[in-house]
Amino acid sequence: MFQAILITKDDSGYQAGLQRLDESQLPAGDVLVRVSHSTLNYKDGLAITGKAPVVRQFPMVPGIDLVGQVEHSEHAGYQKGDWVLLNGWGVGEAHWGGLAQMARLKGEWLIPLPAGLTPQQAMSIGTAGYTAMLCVMALERHGLQPGDGEIAVTGAAGGVGSVAIAILAKLGYRVVAVTGRTEDAAYLQSLGAAEVLPRAQFSAPGKPLAKERWAGAVDVVGSHTLANLCATTRYGGVVTACGLAAGMDLPATVAPFILRGVTLAGIDSVMRPRADRIAAWDRLARDLDLDKLATISQELSLSQVIPLAAELLQGRIRGRIVVDVNR
Numbered sequence: 614m615f616q617a618i619l620i621t622k623d624d625s626g627y628q629a630g631l632q633r634l635d636e637s638q639l640p641a642g643d644v645l646v647r648v649s650h651s652t653l654n655y656k657d658g659l660a661i662t663g664k665a666p667v668v669r670q671f672p673m674v675p676g677i678d679l680v681g682q683v684e685h686s687e688h689a690g691y692q693k694g695d696w697v698l699l700n701g702w703g704v705g706e707a708h709w710g711g712l713a714q715m716a717r718l719k720g721e722w723l724i725p726l727p728a729g730l731t732p733q734q735a736m737s738i739g740t741a742g743y744t745a746m747l748c749v750m751a752l753e754r755h756g757l758q759p760g761d762g763e764i765a766v767t768g769a770a771g772g773v774g775s776v777a778i779a780i781l782a783k784l785g786y787r788v789v790a791v792t793g794r795t796e797d798a799a800y801l802q803s804l805g806a807a808e809v810l811p812r813a814q815f816s817a818p819g820k821p822l823a824k825e826r827w828a829g830a831v832d833v834v835g836s837h838t839l840a841n842l843c844a845t846t847r848y849g850g851v852v853t854a855c856g857l858a859a860g861m862d863l864p865a866t867v868a869p870f871i872l873r874g875v876t877l878a879g880i881d882s883v884m885r886p887r888a889d890r891i892a893a894w895d896r897l898a899r900d901l902d903l904d905k906l907a908t909i910s911q912e913l914s915l916s917q918v919i920p921l922a923a924e925l926l927q928g929r930i931r932g933r934i935v936v937d938v939n940r
């Protein structure tokens with residue numbers, strides 16, 4: 614028997630609760646993992662609260678991230694005792710996920726826990742941090758270098774934002790944090806932000822083109838914020854879009870793209886090919902100041918997760934939440 618958060622949907626409604634489950638109830642897969650840590654990401658918040666139709670079958674164990682040790686493997690790449698890491702692939706949405714003490718998964722979804730990272734550190738980074746690194750790598754792929762100018766990071770005090778600031782600052786970029794929580798300026802500066810701007814400057818409808826400022830941007834917010842970032846990005850700059858914290862819409866014009874050669878780079882972490890994941894995690898182990906993870910993350914037990922899901926969606930959680938599923 615093991616403990617897990619289970620989401621059910623039936624005549625009595627949509628519910629998430631902590632339950633004891635039997636290993637025989639786990640879904641099919643070729644690797645059985647004894648989970649050590651998981652996380653609470655924005656998408657887990659949507660799944661647990663039912664605020665958006667993230668869960669595609671019921672009952673469902675949420676948790677898009679996990680790290681743990683292989684208990685049993687029928688996959689050639691893994692043996693009992695190996696430490697493994699999982700992010701995405703629809704786990705926690707269509708396949709039982711990491712907010713549990715056991716998980717049965719497809720071996721092809723797993724990567725080895727990167728050398729140099731503890732299980733706790735890997736989950737402090739989690740999908741949010743891995744996505745932040747995918748954004749940074751996209752900026753680099755489009756030729757951006759630290760001397761090119763300022764990088765704006767929106768949703769700065771959240772998970773993706775916090776890790777993006779820490780990575781970019783360590784790489785030598787001048788990072789400008791855009792946040793609804795200017796009272797957390799000291800936190801954002803401790804991660805490496807050179808300047809902190811209120812999100813209200815970006816969230817209202819703006820002009821198709823405005824004064825050029827950004828060499829690049831990491832946006833988790835979407836909607837008018839993303840449109841305004843594109844409109845204020847310098848000639849030839851790059852804006853990475855990975856989130857929708859303010860909305861799915863993009864009320865923009867093509868002007869920044871056709872008149873300033875701005876690139877809008879879409880970032881998906883869920884279905885990202887394995888080689889890209891390994892490259893991103895390798896970079897995280899090297900290019901993130903791991904000491905900053907203690908400032909960015911807080912650790913909870915499985916029983917503390919459910920009440921925090923709604924708070925996370927309201928933007929009231931700072932940084933990252935790590936879940937020690939055995940605490």
Ligand code: NDP
Pocket residue numbers: 654655656740741744767768769770771772773774791792793794812833834854855856857858859880881882883925926927928929930932
């Ligand atoms: P968090 O909840 O940790 O952070 C989101 C941050 O966005 C908040 O902390 C807040 O930052 C800001 N925010 C919240 N609501 C609003 C709003 N209405 N208007 C403007 N800003 C707002 O989430 P994550 O960092 O984990 O994820 C951020 C986004 O990225 C989510 O939309 C998530 O779904 C997406 N995502 C996408 C991935 C992909 O593969 N494409 C992978 C991971 C995440 P502040 O208080 O500083 O303003």
